[in-house]
Amino acid sequence: MQSEINLGARVIVQFGKKKVLTGIIGKVHNKPPQAYQAKPILEVLDDQPSVNPLQIRFWVWMAEYYFCHIGEVMHAALPSGLRLSSESKVQVNPNFERETSKYPLDNREILILDALENKAELSYDECEKVLSIKSIHPILKSLVKKEAILIFEKVQEKYAPKVETRIRLTLEIAGSKNALQEVFKSLTGKAKQESILLKYLRDVPVMKLPKSNEKGVDKAILLEEGDSESSLKTLIKNGIFESFKVVVNRLAEEEPESEPAVLSTSQQAAFEEIKHQFESKQSVLLHGVTGSGKTEIYIQMIREVLDSGSQVLLLLPEIALTTQIVTRLKKVFGSQMGVYHSKYSDNERVEVWNGVLSGRFSFVVGVRSSIFLPFDSLGLIIIDEEHESSYKQFDPAPRFQARDSAIMLAYFHQARTLLGSATPSFESYFNASQGKFGYVELTHRFGDATMPNFYLADLAADKRKNLLKLDTTRILREKIQDALAKQEQVLIFQNRRGYSPYIQCEDCGWTGQCVQCDVSLTYHQFSEELRCHYCGYKEKIPSSCPACGSTQLTTMGMGTERIEESLSLLFPEARIGRMDLDTTRNKHGYQRLLDEFGSGNLDILVGTQMITKGLDFGRVTVVGIWDGDRILNFPDFRAGERAYQQITQVAGRAGRREVQGQVIVQTRDPETQIYAQVIKGDYFEFFNQEIHDRKKFYYPPFVKLVKITTRHADYKVAEKAALNLHHGMAEIPVKKIVLGPEKGIIARIKNQYQFESLIKLDRSGNTPVIFKEYLWKITEELKSRPEFRSVRFVVDVDPS
Numbered sequence: 001m002q003s004e005i006n007l008g009a010r011v012i013v014q015f016g017k018k019k020v021l022t023g024i025i026g027k028v029h030n031k032p033p034q035a036y037q038a039k040p041i042l043e044v045l046d047d048q049p050s051v052n053p054l055q056i057r058f059w060v061w062m063a064e065y066y067f068c069h070i071g072e073v074m075h076a077a078l079p080s081g082l083r084l085s086s087e088s089k090v091q092v093n094p095n096f097e098r099e100t101s102k103y104p105l106d107n108r109e110i111l112i113l114d115a116l117e118n119k120a121e122l123s124y125d126e127c128e129k130v131l132s133i134k135s136i137h138p139i140l141k142s143l144v145k146k147e148a149i150l151i152f153e154k155v156q157e158k159y160a161p162k163v164e165t166r167i168r169l170t171l172e173i174a175g176s177k178n179a180l181q182e183v184f185k186s187l188t189g190k191a192k193q194e195s196i197l198l199k200y201l202r203d204v205p206v207m208k209l210p211k212s213n214e215k216g217v218d219k220a221i222l223l224e225e226g227d228s229e230s231s232l233k234t235l236i237k238n239g240i241f242e243s244f245k246v247v248v249n250r251l252a253e254e255e256p257e258s259e260p261a262v263l264s265t266s267q268q269a270a271f272e273e274i275k276h277q278f279e280s281k282q283s284v285l286l287h288g289v290t291g292s293g294k295t296e297i298y299i300q301m302i303r304e305v306l307d308s309g310s311q312v313l314l315l316l317p318e319i320a321l322t323t324q325i326v327t328r329l330k331k332v333f334g335s336q337m338g339v340y341h342s343k344y345s346d347n348e349r350v351e352v353w354n355g356v357l358s359g360r361f362s363f364v365v366g367v368r369s370s371i372f373l374p375f376d377s378l379g380l381i382i383i384d385e386e387h388e389s390s391y392k393q394f395d396p397a398p399r400f401q402a403r404d405s406a407i408m409l410a411y412f413h414q415a416r417t418l419l420g421s422a423t424p425s426f427e428s429y430f431n432a433s434q435g436k437f438g439y440v441e442l443t444h445r446f447g448d449a450t451m452p453n454f455y456l457a458d459l460a461a462d463k464r465k466n467l468l469k470l471d472t473t474r475i476l477r478e479k480i481q482d483a484l485a486k487q488e489q490v491l492i493f494q495n496r497r498g499y500s501p502y503i504q505c506e507d508c509g510w511t512g513q514c515v516q517c518d519v520s521l522t523y524h525q526f527s528e529e530l531r532c533h534y535c536g537y538k539e540k541i542p543s544s545c546p547a548c549g550s551t552q553l554t555t556m557g558m559g560t561e562r563i564e565e566s567l568s569l570l571f572p573e574a575r576i577g578r579m580d581l582d583t584t585r586n587k588h589g590y591q592r593l594l595d596e597f598g599s600g601n602l603d604i605l606v607g608t609q610m611i612t613k614g615l616d617f618g619r620v621t622v623v624g625i626w627d628g629d630r631i632l633n634f635p636d637f638r639a640g641e642r643a644y645q646q647i648t649q650v651a652g653r654a655g656r657r658e659v660q661g662q663v664i665v666q667t668r669d670p671e672t673q674i675y676a677q678v679i680k681g682d683y684f685e686f687f688n689q690e691i692h693d694r695k696k697f698y699y700p701p702f703v704k705l706v707k708i709t710t711r712h713a714d715y716k717v718a719e720k721a722a723l724n725l726h727h728g729m730a731e732i733p734v735k736k737i738v739l740g741p742e743k744g745i746i747a748r749i750k751n752q753y754q755f756e757s758l759i760k761l762d763r764s765g766n767t768p769v770i771f772k773e774y775l776w777k778i779t780e781e782l783k784s785r786p787e788f789r790s791v792r793f794v795v796d797v798d799p800s
């Protein structure tokens, strides 16, 4: 068999009596495993491997680096359409004969056997339908005992190619004019059939171009004007038409429709400089202020690399992927470009996968999981908005950082990585300052656009002077009013983190709590529900307090819904939209809101983080940051970095064309230094200050962080396991600091108590590798103890 096996091919392996699993050939060797009995391969599914050796190398690296099983990486990497599912099926036992069987059969058993005469195999579901009962097992079991049927596992490809039924004239008819005339004669008086034939001849020029009959037409199109299916059937039965099936592409073909823009002088200079630095560096950081036109530079880079015959991957944060930038790229690259989106169906994902495999897509724009596509000759990976924390996968394993992983992937391909941002991550900026990355800057906006003007609006002062109305400062109101008068647009930003509205009883102080987690339920006005943001639990809003019966329930906190409400009171004439998790839950919600805003149907858009990601709207002149302080205050060593990035990014949506933008930050503390730094736009100065603290207190990029969460349904067991883990880790002979274990910020999630340990590892040499080897042994040893058998240790390398 060995000669048939190719690295990367999918195979089926039997586990236990009933289960079959799909695997990928990772290595072909002759050493039998010591610890377990190897399982035989039942079948090799692919002649051509689905996964190439570079991918396998990448998976191995990822599993090792992010401390998880390679199976978990495989699971994340393969679109589920490429994994196989097995389903139990029933067929007649070939040795069975009803007449001579020594066992008596009851009625229901006979019905199943009858059904199997019409169809060679039935699924459990189908058997249940035959008898219209719920539990088919006893009957099938009895049939097996009576040696009447066999049960087997059928492995099915989940991916289903899209098949179209097409109709064409049979060869006899299409081949001769006479035959066709005969047909016409025979159809006189049969208006319905005649109409179908006429329609066919209208769409397919059989007379002029006999070859055109080969392709025929889509049956659905042939019948779409109301012609009858049964008439078509008759035509087929009489040998006039025939039907056949073809596999078609789900992803529409598009031709490029515009040329790339001509770069400005400074863009051109940046472009040349990037190429120059690529000669000596694998990775280059492009630090270009908001609106500087990074996209056009990417387009030129992509063009060049594609022309040289290599593949290109452009990574975008999740939400940005549905928008402007993809439309822009599609216009330039047409159907050479594949889009890999998490909102795509499985089948669509498999088509992008296969498109990369077959060479149809040499360029892919995608979310973080697109790093797993089967590229075999990448020349360039671009990571746009590289500072985005959504590049990190939190759950489930592999908990990978797509930016860091992409750099590794590029290394395996001997490719280059271009990281772009107006507000680089500290990691990348640090790497650039150390000379590990190249560094190219764009300090001006494209064209005549200038950087926006900032105003710090003092909430406390306005309150004292009685100028605060519905939480808006005077200056914010004035600027909005001005913009509305000039028919310009306004964005209002409220930070989602560390804050969500909830319901409280005014009389007894009751608030809704999740039944499985130690958190308050969040209030959703739109759906009139209370929801848990951790486990998804939800309940209807009670009409009275469940604790004391009072009907005085009020909404606490100030979410985007409340802001929308306040603004509609203050500016009754304005058309206001809201963009947050609530209004974008369905597939097209986000796009629809952007389209409305873009086409000028909305004057004001209120939103969370979503409105900050790379949006480019020419008429936005005012950006209001509802509560600046909220952005600064979260308990995290990255608080400052995130705040700087976020304020700069939101502000960057304002004034991207001729009219200068106005940014109003509402705050109780206008003296806070970070505001001054953002306004000055001096990232370098800000970085230098912050990095000093990071060094002093041992935080990244000076150490490597590993976070381990210990989980168990029993508080005591979880705590004990976490303490044991702690003691084990303290003994590991590498340079490190082990903190914790502490009760999780949220003590219980989905009925599991959690304790967190944080490890700060020395970065030098192979300290992290040694640490992980020991950690593996420690957790395996703990899990082998009966008391900790169901404890989970969740390891997060480079948590964000």
Ligand SMILES: Nc1ncnc2c1ncn2[C@@H]1O[C@H](COP(=O)(O)OP(=O)(O)OP(=O)(O)O)[C@@H](O)[C@H]1O
Pocket (backbone or CB within 6 Å): 261, 262, 263, 264, 267, 288, 289, 290, 291, 292, 293, 294, 295, 296, 421, 422, 446, 613, 614, 615, 616, 652, 656
């Ligand atoms: N060479 C060019 N020719 C014509 N228009 C350009 C050119 N470069 C940039 N633009 C326009 O300038 C605007 C800003 O460009 P772009 O959106 O690429 O900026 P960006 O650097 O990605 O900004 P951000 O970081 O804020 O997302 C866009 O409307 C873009 O179409």
Ligand SMILES: [Zn+2]
Pocket (backbone or CB within 6 Å): 514, 515, 516, 517, 532, 533, 534, 535, 536, 537, 750
């Ligand atoms: Zn919950």
